[in-house]
Every structure is written in C-alpha cells, then in structure tokens.
Amino acid sequence: MANSQGISGAAKQAALSAIVDGKTLKAALFLASASRGPSDATYSTTGELAASGNYTAGGASVTNGNTAGLTSTTAYWTPSASITWSNLTSSGSFDAVMIYSTTDSNRNIGVFTFGAQSVTAGNFSLTMPTNDSSTGLVRFA
Amino acid sequence: MQDEPLIFTSRGNLPIASLQYATRWEETPTYTKFVETYSLNGEVVRESAHVLGKKPLLSESIAQPM
Numbered sequence: 760m761a762n763s764q765g766i767s768g769a770a771k772q773a774a775l776s777a778i779v780d781g782k783t784l785k786a787a788l789f790l791a792s793a794s795r796g797p798s799d800a801t802y803s804t805t806g807e808l809a810a811s812g813n814y815t816a817g818g819a820s821v822t823n824g825n826t827a828g829l830t831s832t833t834a835y836w837t838p839s840a841s842i843t844w845s846n847l848t849s850s851g852s853f854d855a856v857m858i859y860s861t862t863d864s865n866r867n868i869g870v871f872t873f874g875a876q877s878v879t880a881g882n883f884s885l886t887m888p889t890n891d892s893s894t895g896l897v898r899f900a
Numbered sequence: 901m902q903d904e905p906l907i908f909t910s911r912g913n914l915p916i917a918s919l920q921y922a923t924r925w926e927e928t929p930t931y932t933k934f935v936e937t938y939s940l941n942g943e944v945v946r947e948s949a950h951v952l953g954k955k956p957l958l959s960e961s962i963a964q965p966m
Binding site: 764835837846848869871872873874876877878879880881882883884885886887888894895896897898899900 | 908909910926928930931933935936944945946947948949950951952953954956957959960965
C-alpha cells in the first residue's frame with residue numbers, strides 16, 4: 760500500500776467545528792442587486808432587505824443543533840432546521856442569504872444564492888439539504 | 901352567516917375564493933424552488949416561496965507538494 764498526500768479529515772472537522780459548533784448564527788437576505796459573496800469577511804447591511812414588511816435587520820435566527828461531522832475525509836455541517844420568514848413583504852427582489860456567526864463578530868460563514876424572488880404578504884422558507892458528507896450545506900472536502 | 905375562508909394579503913384579509921391561485925417550480929442543480937401566488941384582478945396580493953437547497957458550499961483543501 761502506498762502513502763498518500765492530503766489534509767486529514769480530522770483537521771478539516773476541527774476547522775469547521777471551530778466555525779460552527781455551538782455558535783449563535785443568523786441568516787440575512789440580500790437584494791438581487793447586492794454584491795455579497797464569499798469575499799465578505801463579515802455580515803454587511805449593504806444590500807440587505809429593508810427592515811420593513813416583517814423583515815428584521817440582521818435576518819432570522821438559525822437553528823444550530825448540529826456539530827461538524829466527518830465521513831472519511833470530508834467534514835460537513837448543516838443548520839438543524841429550516842430558516843423561515845412569515846408574513847413577509849420583501850422590499851425588493853432578493854436572491855441570496857448570508858449565514859453568519861454573531862458569536863464571532865458577525866463572521867460570514869457562507870452566502871447561498873437561489874434565484875431572484877420577491878415575497879408579498881407571504882412566507883419564505885429555506886429548507887436545508889440532508890446533513891451528510893455529500894449534501895451538507897457546508898463541506899470541507 | 902356562513903364562514904368564508906380568508907387569506908392574508910397585501911390588501912388585508914381576502915376571501916380565497918375571490919383570488920386566482922398559481923404555482924410554479926424552478927429546478928436547478930443547486931436548488932429547487934416552489935412559488936405560489938394569489939392574484940386579485942391581475943395584481944399579486946400574496947406571494948410565498950420555498951427553497952430547497954441541493955448543492956452544498958464546497959471548500960476543497962489542497963496539500964501542496966513540497
């Protein structure tokens with residue numbers, strides 16, 4: 760059997776664990792005209808939906824009941840519940856959500872896009888994929 | 901008096917029967933979205949959307965050869 764090169768799964772899990780385990784997380788929605796993305800180190804109010812129509816600045820709380828998992832050499836994590844907004848009227852068309860950690864000075868964990876959408880006096884929900892090494896919302900492979 | 905089902909809209913509570921209901925799906929490799937709208941005389945008075953995330957954010961690690 761030959762030697763192989765690579766970052767250990769344990770290291771990836773430890774890195775992901777430091778980011779998400781036990782953290783207080785929030786999810787903020789951004790207008791399709793905004794420029795949020797992985798280059799954002801922290802949560803930004805620029806381009807966020809206006810605080811109106813039942814949208815609260817900063818977004819909704821993220822249920823964080825999962826800890827970083829590991830299968831083989833892939834670490835993964837997913838919020839443990841859907842993220843929802845009820846009776847929402849968005850201030851415009853939006854297409855992205857940023858999940859960030861208020862525990863860690865609003866560190867941006869990731870931005871997820873889903874196609875431009877407006878909501879009028881309705882509900883908006885983001886259902887999470889299965890929390891495993893193939894479909895977990897955040898994966899370190 | 902017979903109760904009539906109402907639904908909350910941008911114009912307040914309206915009878916569901918008076919609204920036009922429509923749905924649509926968006927299917928992409930990264931997400932599936934279900935959108936439902938209620939319209940009154942061509943005006944959308946209630947619109948909800950439900951997104952299922954399918955493709956995770958993937959960060960691939962690299963061990964650089966020395």
